[in-house]
Amino acid sequence: MRLVNRLNQFQRLWQPSAGEPQRVTVAELAERCFCSERHIRTLLRQLESAGWLRWQAQAGRGKRGDLTFQVTPEQVRAGMMEQVLNRGQHKNALELAQLAPDQLRHLLQPFLGGQWQNDTPTLRIPYYRPLEPLTPGFLPGRAEQHLAGQIYSGLTRFDDDGELPVGDLAHHWRISQDGLCWDFYLRSTLHWHNGKPVETQQLQRALQSLLADREIARLFASVAHLEVVHAQCLRIRLHRPDYWLAHRLALYCSCLAHPDEPDIGCGPFRLARFEADLVRLESHEFWHLSHPLLKAVEFWITPQLFDREMGNSCRHPVQIAIGQQDELVHLRPVSNSISLGFCYLALRREGKLSLAQSRYLIDLIHRSGMLDTLPLDEGLITPSSEMLPGWRLPEWEPDETALPASLTLVYHLPVELHAMAEQLKRYLADKGCELTVHFHPAKTWHGCQRLGEADLVMGDRLIGESPAFTLEQWLRCDNLWPHVLTARQFAHLQGTLDAVQRQPDETQRREGMREVYTMLMQDAAITPLFNYRYQVSAPPGVNGICMNARGWFDFTRAWLPPPGTQ
Structure with a gap:
């Protein structure tokens, strides 16, 4: 990139005097810039023409000239960034930013948040880590799940309240009287992100490809063909009635990509760029629902922004900041909530712990103040005594029972479970129980070799839309449950889920799931630990931010007022 090279050369000229006037020879300048005297003369003319410096040479070889700087490298870099951003050269902007990691937060400040570039409303979000590929199917991270729902569409989607499925690619659907045949009537205006019309056979192939995935197949176990x-019209025939089917099709993991080009969907935003340091979405002009006012959304992957000693622009992944927090007055919390998702402890039912010991351990966690004294940032979590609102932990008579001499705990991310594991280890040591701890460095149980030997398991359960249904999906698809429950218990659980899904009435299905989890908690197989406090902060001028169930916000609703109208 020529601009980066030119800035590098300018910095080499600047550094010896930190911008103070210099008396220097052409040979010395050439040595600084690792080039010939002929080239340095050309460079000085170019930089003088650009208004960066003034060079007054003296006649005679080896004579010292006067070098005066008109601007600082930081001013040059900021001007360059604005120039390349206006041209849509986002990669170049990030290359310029990386030249000064110690000043990165200050440098990026004017370009994050809501910006109009070339009459294009753009939302830029600083993010703390690279994003995983946005492939169809299950994704481990909240950000990836949210982005998948913005890029791809499914046959159905959840309504604005996040509870019930409504039409998406399908305008509506019809269910046969026996519940075994579902006809989805597709909209006539569907287009892929490449501008080509959507064909029903393509959606059929895309859905068949999803069903070939082993985990997705568990979710759609009732589908025959x-x-x-x-x-x-696309028809789905079932082996047995499943009145969760429209819910299953509305999940982010059931959104459909082009069968031949998996990066292409037909959601409100298309994936314009996906790189380690920049992810850019652009609005899809052929989207079949209400068009977003934003034209582009960018994730600037800048881990340097999240150094705790420097002060985070994002305190934690569950607390999103659009723009910087150098001056808190410029950012305001625009939406917050307690997550329905939770960190949990599962207790193996055919291991060292008896039912009485398992219940005592759960009592120890919830009644000892263990959760209240975790060494975590204030306001980040809230201890939980409910699986979902109204699904309370059962009560039993306190009974201090001697614990086994040793237990094994396996846990995965998030990082707060590090603190929970150490806290639990200390408390159990006081009770004469040695806890051996193993950490699985992932967000799911995929590839965890130690799960089968664990007496205790800790993890995180994300809850998206339709919480009762999401917890049904968890029991069907997560590798946790065959390890926690005995084979007989797991088979009985699956049979119970099959019975629940046969209920046409939504309320009855939700009540059925509440009874399932009440029994799991009563049997001390699972207990919630704590919920997170989701928060989205944004600078003035970024409007339409409304937090969804995953702690993000729908990009189709966000908007920026045109310049001069605020």
Whole structure:
């Protein structure tokens, strides 16, 4: 990149005097810039023409000239960044930013948040880590799950309240009287992100590809086959009734990509760039629902912004800041909530712990103040005594029972479970129980070799839309449950889930799931530990921010007032 090279050369000229006037020879300048005397003369003319410096040479070889600087490297860099951003050269902007990591937060400040660039409303979000590929199917991170729902569309989606499925690619659907045949009537205006019309056979192939995935297949275990009955009708036949089917199709993991080009969907935003330091979404002009006012959303992957000693622009992944927090007055919390998702402790039912010991351990966690004294940032978590609101922990008579001499705990991310594991280890040591701790450095149980030997398991359960249904999906698809429950218990659980899904009435299905989890908690197989406090902060001028169930916000609702109208 020529601009970066030129800035590097300018910095080499600047550094010896930190911007003070210099008396220097052409040979000395050439040595600084690792170039010939002929080239340095050309460079000085170019930089003088750009207004960066003034060079007054003296006649005679080896004579010292006067070098005066008109601008600082920081001013040059900021001007360059604005120039390349206006041209849409986002990669170049990040290359310029990385030249000064010690000043990165200050440098990026004017360009984050809501910006109009070339009459294009753009939202830039600083993010603390690279994003995983946005492939169809299950994704471990909240950010990836949210982005998948912005890029891809499914046959159905959840309504604005996040509770019930409504039409998306399908305008509506019809269910046969026996619940075994579901006809989805597709909209006539569907287009892929490449501008080509969506064909029903393509959606059939995309859904068949999803069902070939082993984990997704568990979610859709009742599906027998798919068939195209009309150019605008896709039929799904079932082995057994499943009145959660429209919910399953509305999940982010069930959104459909182009069967031949998996980066292409037909959601409100198309994926314009996906790199380690920049992810850019651009609005899809052929989207079939209400078009977003934002034209672009960018994730600037800048881990340097999140150094705790420097002060984070994002205190924690669950507390998102659009723009910087150098001056808190410029950012305001615009949406916050207690997450329905929770960190949990599962207790193996055929291990060292008896039912009485398992219940005593759960009592120890919830009644000893252990959760209240975790060494975590204030306001980050809240201890939980409910699986979901109204699904309270059962009560039993306190009974201090001797624990086994040793237990094994396996846990995965998030990082707060590090503190929880150490806290639990100390408390159990006081009770004469040695806790051996193993950490699985991932967000799911994939590839965890120690899960089968664990007496205790800790993890995080994200809850998206339709919480009762999401917890049904967890029991069906997560590798946790076959390790926690005995084979007989797990088979009985799956049979119970099959019975619940046969209920046409939504309220009855939710009540059925509440009873399932009440029994799991009563049997001391699972207990919630704590919920997170989600928060989104934004600078003035960024509007339409409303937090969703995953702690993010719908990009289709956010908007920026045009310049001069605020």
